[in-house]
Amino acid sequence: MRRWLAVYAAAFFAFLHLPLVTLAAFSFNSSRFTVWEGFSLDWYRAMFENPQLVEGAWNSAIIALAATAAATVVGTLCAYGLWKRRSPALTGSMYLSLVTPEIVTGISLLALFQWTFRWLDWRLGMHTVILAHVAFSVPYAVIVVLSRLRTMNAGLEEAAMDLGATEWQAFRYVTLPSLIPGIIAAALLALTVSFDDYVITSMVAGVDSETLPMVIYAMARRGASPVINAASALITVVFGLLILISERMREA
Amino acid sequence: MKLRTWFLLPAWLWMAALLAAPMAIVLAYSFLTRGTYGGIEQPWTVESYQRLLDPLYVAIYLRSFAMAAAATAICLVLGFPAALFIARASRRKNFYLQLVLLPFWTSFLVRTYAWLFLLRDTGLINSALLALGIIEQPLPMLYNDGAVLLGLVYGYLPFMVLPIYAVLERMDLTVEEAAADLGARPLSTLFRVTIPIAKPGIVAGCVLVFIPSLGAFLTPDLLGGGQTILIGNLVQNQFTTARDWPFGAAVSVVLMLLVAALVWTFLRRQSESIA
Secondary structure (H helix, E strand, O other): OHHHHHHHHHHHHHHHHHHHHHHHHHHHEOOOOOOOOOEOOHHHHHHHHOHHHHHHHHHHHHHHHHHHHHHHHHHHHHHHHHHHOOOHHHHHHHHHHHHOOHHHHHHHHHHHHHHHOOOOOOOOOHHHHHHHHHHHHHHHHHHHHHHHHHOOOOHHHHHHHHOOOOHHHHHHHHHHHHHHHHHHHHHHHHHHHHHHOOHHHHHHOOOOOOOHHHHHHHHHHOOOOHHHHHHHHHHHHHHHHHHHHHHHHHHO | OOHHHHHHHHHHHHHHHHHHHHHHHHHHHOOOEEOEOEOEEOOOOOHHHHHHOOHHHHHHHHHHHHHHHHHHHHHHHHHHHHHHHHHHOOOOHHHHHHHHHHHHHHOHHHHHHHHHHHHOOOOHHHHHHHHOOOOOOOOOOOOOHHHHHHHHHHHHHHHHHHHHHHHHHHOOOHHHHHHHHOOOOHHHHHHHHHHHHOHHHHHHHHHHHHHHHHOOOHHHHHHHOOOOOOHHHHHHHHHOOOOOHHHHHHHHHHHHHHHHHHHHHHHHHHHHHHO
16 A cells, blocks of 8 residues: 555646646747747847836836835834734734635725725825735734744743843843744745735736736736746745745754 | 833834734725715615625635635545655655745746746646647646636645645654554554544644635636636626625635634634643
């Protein structure tokens, strides 16, 4: 039975990885059709010369960086607060946010933004997308930082305070330094979930805030193209590396 | 004020402005009337909920349930042996876990697009079969229920593997040895010892796959090509093309209630099994 299990596992891992590997392989194909004709980097060149893809990538980068910064700060502070004392309402909200179907999050944020337009002079655009990304990435940051805090010794802060440190000093000089790897891991995770999102973004984006996933999605709906293969391969490699770094940080 | 109170302030703000407020607005909209040019108008009404009872929409809910259930069942059948393999591997457990997790964290959109690339008429599988002379015409593999199901299974498979692995990893292996010593064959040990012990992980995995499958939008849209309308597509359609926000809001509210009921039942079971 052991041997069968190993054979099955090999097939299972192939099923998980082969689609992505062939996708990446065909981004180096010189033909536009799905027949191998020879190695070329033409599609990568075409990708960097496609103004929509380049603009989408820029927008995605700006949005992901801004949302990650905000979500990491909010998430870290929240995790620290929850580590000190439980708050069922906040913890429940985190889980509620995580189990809400993306499309429901998308339309509810759209409804909220449209509602504020009655009083506030702004429209759908980069800042609504950034706010939406903060909305869905905060729980990821909280969970990662909190899991790091749970491995730490709460007695250290008490010792610091017995020795005369203020609450802030205990946080700043005792807890925060050893929390850094967890915070970096949380930021990297928030960055990937933000950069990848299509469903929520497509609901709250305006004309000037098309993100890379939105451009890829629109191209994919018109049919596959080697340029999307190239973009996909690049995204997979870059974010695969980011996630590996993030995992290392969580274990550090 | 204590430090941790200050620290929790941004999170409370996040909860109020970006979680509670949007949900409250959706709930309110679901009881309003569709505006002449889209948007919403007075008076308050339950008409949107009454429309949901139309067999057309009930069928969409049932189809989404069937699709999510099928995806969950396939994930369980495919994921359990994989979790068992990783849990029992004598070395490189972490490497195998990474193999499961890595494609999962990269990009959901890219992973779904990969199947579009493989399955479409001029895709890799059809091109290969045509070139080999096995088929004359490309097989229509994309834009049907099967493609959507495949996309859901591929997308959420790691959600099934991880919790089952977590239980099997902690399991006391001497129980299996005892079963074997008492004359149980490997398969009956599996079904009568290992699987019952792994049940909490199996239940958790099923919930984690079923919930996102039930509200899926991207997979049915991209791989179903508008042929397979699930709840997620219905919601998106009401807020975009159809411009019937109250009805879209009502569909969302019912979906959220279903998800909340599932999660609540699951959490209660979990706390009971611990107690």
